[in-house]
Amino acid sequence: MIRAVLLDLLGVVYDGDAQIAGAAEAIGRLREAGLPFRFVSNTTRSPRSAILAQLAAMGIEVAEEELLTPARAAVEWLRKHDRQPHLLVHPDLEVEFSGLEGGSRRAVVIGDAGEAFDYASLNRAFRELVAGADFVALAVNRTFKDADGQLSLDAGAFVAALEFASGRTPLVLGKPSPDFFLSALAGLNCPATDSVMVGDDAESDVAGALRAGLGAALLVRTGKYRPKDEARFNPAPTAVVDDLAGATDWILKARRAETDSGDAL
Structure with missing residues (x-):
């Protein structure tokens, strides 16, 4: 049934x-x-509040408990394991991780950072992994349909790059x-x-x-x-x-x- x-x-x-x-x-x-x-x-570019507001603007009322995102799962995991995040995510998503600065150990958290993906940001994350930080991927999607109607690279390609370079396997939460x-x-x-x-x-x-x-x-x-x-x-x-x-x-x-x-x- x-x-x-x-x-x-x-x-x-x-x-x-x-x-x-x-x-x-x-x-x-x-x-x-x-x-x-x-x-x-x-979706790892928008905070939950923005997603709920977007749905409401379309006439679709959704209760907060009806929406599950990888960022929410990551916050719960970080708190449970007392980890401080090193974020490689879209700037709009960073607000979801506020208040987690005091963890006993570090964890690289990677999502779809969009234009924030560059050599410097990826290399900083790589160095955190080499130093022993946990490796947390919000999602490993290959592509997404972009605003112009065409497919664009999603976070999966960048997760794979860090996995290849560091020799570490990520914990995928989405x-x-x-x-x-x-x-x-x-x-x-x-x-x-x-x-x-x-x-x-x-x-x-x-x-x-x-x-x-x-x-x-x-x-x-x-x-x-x-x-x-x-x-x-x-x-x-x-x-x-x-x-x-x-x-x-x-x-x-x-x-x-x-x-x-x-x-x-």
Whole structure:
């Protein structure tokens, strides 16, 4: 039985500052059906407050506890392990890490730093790693759909550069880390097998969710999706749909079929 839904944001609910057609209505239908859900975003350029405000401006009201980001997961990890972050993130995201200056040891935290990625910043992070700092990656996505509609390099390439140079393997806190998906579901009190993921990234969203044990993962043909993405990574999507509205149709139809099957028994 489908009991919970995880939704990506960028490329599924919105592109840039524009809502993807039908997304708000689809989210409303999930709420009306009584399906709890979480937004699980790998966005590492914007703080949570900005993401929530952006959604509200689109007419999509989201409670703070309904949004899980890698930055939030990183802050929890840093506090739990008493680490002081050396940040290689977008300047807009630095506010998320305020108040963590007193840790007993250092941890390099890398996200999508955008224009802040340069030789000097990467080399500083490299030297921290060589000196023994922990290595924390907010996400390892290859690409994202940029404001101009084209694909741009995401943080994954820069994480790989530091991994190669330092010989260190990062702790990945965002998608496709199984812990990220399972952390979102823990707040919903839902086993992985009873949940569905909806995303536009066949690797991080879809294959990652299925490797984490989720019962289904749907790939939408919006956002960063490109033809034949569904055949590029394993496991393959449970289904490929046009958009979030189509994903909602699929989810609600599957729930009805499960309910009818149970009633028949």
